[in-house]
Amino acid sequence: MLTNNFYIIRTDAGEVIRDSQSMLKINVHSLENSTFQPNPSELQFYSTYPTVSMAFETVNIKDYLRPLVASALLWYAQHIGCPEMNFSSQIPNTILRAG
Numbered sequence: 001m002l003t004n005n006f007y008i009i010r011t012d013a014g015e016v017i018r019d020s021q022s023m024l025k026i027n028v029h030s031l032e033n034s035t036f037q038p039n040p041s042e043l044q045f046y047s048t049y050p051t052v053s054m055a056f057e058t059v060n061i062k063d064y065l066r067p068l069v070a071s072a073l074l075w076y077a078q079h080i081g082c083p084e085m086n087f088s089s090q091i092p093n094t095i096l097r098a099g
Helices: 063-079
Strands: 006-011 014-019 025-030 044-048 053-058
Touching: 006 063, 014 063, 025 063, 044 063, 053 063
Parallel strands: none
Antiparallel strands: 006 014, 014 025, 025 053, 044 053
């Protein structure tokens, strides 16, 4: 069972997944309309569901929060009504564009 400690903050830049009991923050980026530049010191995960490509990037991640990231992503998928959403640490081929 997933925790109910997560919630979403909507900002001008997009959405942020937060955990009310820890300092975990994950920025949600739509890759269709943005120029996402991954921060090498953060964790990034990607998903395409059903046709929208998204990136999820932690904010100031601490080692003790790393195990919580998977739960936050699963919660987000259920929250938006896409429980079968898959996540990967690799950018999906559908996101890669010929230069």
